[in-house]
Amino acid sequence: xxxxxxxxxxxxxxxxxxxxxxxxxxxxxxxxxxxxxxxxxxxxxxxxxxxxxxxxxxxxxxxxxxxxxxxxxxxxxxxxxxxxxxxxxxxxxxxxxxxxxxxxxxxxxxxxxxxxxxxxxxxxxxxxxxxxxxxxxxxxxxxxxxxxxxxxxxxxxxxxxxxxxxxxxxxxxxxxxxxxxxxxxxxxxxxxxxxxxxxxxxxxxxxxxxxxxxxxxxxxxxxxxxxxxxxxxxxxxxxxxxxxxxxxxxxxxxxxxxxxxxxxxxxxxxxxxxxxxxxxxxxxxxxxxxxxxxxxxxx
Numbered sequence: 578x579x580x581x582x583x584x585x586x587x588x589x590x591x592x593x594x595x596x597x598x599x600x601x602x603x604x605x606x607x608x609x610x611x612x613x614x615x616x617x618x619x620x621x622x623x624x625x626x627x628x629x630x631x632x633x634x635x636x637x638x639x640x641x642x643x644x645x646x647x648x649x650x651x652x653x654x655x656x657x658x659x660x661x662x663x664x665x666x667x668x669x670x671x672x673x674x675x676x677x678x679x680x681x682x683x684x685x686x687x688x689x690x691x692x693x694x695x696x697x698x699x700x701x702x703x704x705x706x707x708x709x710x711x712x713x714x715x716x717x718x719x720x721x722x723x724x725x726x727x728x729x730x731x732x733x734x735x736x737x738x739x740x741x742x743x744x745x746x747x748x749x750x751x752x753x754x755x756x757x758x759x760x761x762x763x764x765x766x767x768x769x770x771x772x773x774x775x776x777x778x779x780x781x782x783x784x785x786x787x788x789x790x791x792x793x794x795x796x797x798x799x800x801x802x803x804x805x806x807x808x809x810x811x812x813x814x815x816x817x818x819x820x821x822x823x824x825x826x827x828x829x830x831x832x833x834x835x836x837x838x839x840x841x842x843x844x845x846x847x848x849x850x851x852x853x854x855x856x857x858x859x860x861x862x863x864x865x866x867x868x869x870x871x872x873x874x875x876x
Contacts, residue, residue, distance in 0.1 A: 637661065649693070731743055
């Protein structure tokens with residue numbers, strides 16, 4: 578297996594909520610995910626603890642542009658790192674105003690506390706990667722797989738028999754159950770299921786989840802994710818059909834998902850970490866929007 582160092586960014590002081598992944602490549606470093614800008618000091622500390630510096634990071638591979646995965650990319654670009662991203666995500670990193678303002682409507686006064694700052698990445702440091710494109714970093718071959726479903730601009734990165742899956746392979750904390758992060762606006766169940774099939778066809782020996790860590794039972798993990806996607810979507814459908822609002826659905830869904838974790842033996846501490854990594858209320862917004870677009874014939 579590859580030499581991969583997991584850096585726990587300790588998002589909101591929670592263990593194993595968000596990770597970044599450092600891959601030594603000669604005298605330089607490849608970083609998968611940047612995490613949010615709010616955790617940049619922890620990223621710096623983690624890199625230095627391994628005997629490197631931020632300036633050693635020459636390439637950053639982003640699975641997608643959500644703040645918990647890409648918010649600190651601009652800080653690494655300031656030091657000259659190339660930022661590799663899906664073509665649909667690239668314009669939002671070059672000009673992040675729309676991305677920031679859209680998120681601000683959801684998070685309000687919590688934006689700074691949760692995500693820190695967001696500045697543009699210089700266009701010359703942004704590199705769009707195509708589906709199945711192979712990047713050669715001084716002999717280190719990395720393949721990009723476009724994997725929509727969670728986000729239209731999602732990429733899974735393959736290095737040998739390891740696949741960095743961002744959010745497309747779900748969230749699994751402390752060997753608990755896998756759950757699907759379903760925030761708005763891009764949730765598309767049919768595309769997500771196709772991406773799961775694609776991952777099975779790639780047949781990696783190991784999945785690396787941003788939330789959080791390594792999975793070796795790949796098929797079982799993906800089958801469990803598929804089941805939970807259907808379960809959550811089916812739970813949400815009658816709520817949408819009844820015309821219920823977010824304020825009515827969120828408490829019910831939060832209780833539903835918490836009871837699922839309790840039934841599966843997940844401790845209170847780990848349930849809290851799941852909520853940091855994958856807030857229940859975000860999935861209400863994403864799945865309700867999915868059913869709305871389905872009803873309108875737009876997906």
